[in-house]
Amino acid sequence: MFVIISYDVATATRTGARRLRRIARICENYGQRVQNSVFECKIPPNLFVSVKQQLLDTMDPEEDSLRFYFLGKDDEGKILHVGAKKSYDIDGTLII
């Protein structure tokens, strides 16, 4: 499945900054960062369930916001990027 994950994390506190790092790291483990807080993930549905749970366990639902956009398999063509940080080829080598 192809999922866009975007998040807003309240970083006014130290714990918020820590949540942000952890949330980013989880997303980086399973997807491609395309903007500061936007990731594109191409993962099997069962793996997504665990990714989602890791994110839910990490975030503070009172402070942080997570959005998941489920695009169809052939929806990748429906993405337009303009400007800096060119779109990574999600099937290409993951830059670690």
Next chain:
Amino acid sequence: MFVIISYDVATATRTGARRLRRIARICENYGQRVQNSVFECKIPPNLFVSVKQQLLDTMDPEEDSLRFYFLGKDDEGKILHVGAKKSYDIDGTLII
């Protein structure tokens, strides 16, 4: 059409901060802010062409990044939000 617009704007300079405000304002004119730099827009295709051009004219393609995700009409159900800043009802009254 239903478009997700997300952006990263380099705000290290005053002109960058001004670009950020303008880009946010353009998106607010045509869509619903769902996260800091993520907007959901339900607009006719011809209107989207002008919105896109306004954004392209405002951004600095060397510094800023704009992404457009084109979801299908009936893809709204494919969005999951968790946490703070509940999802606005895009057909509801726009809070100005």
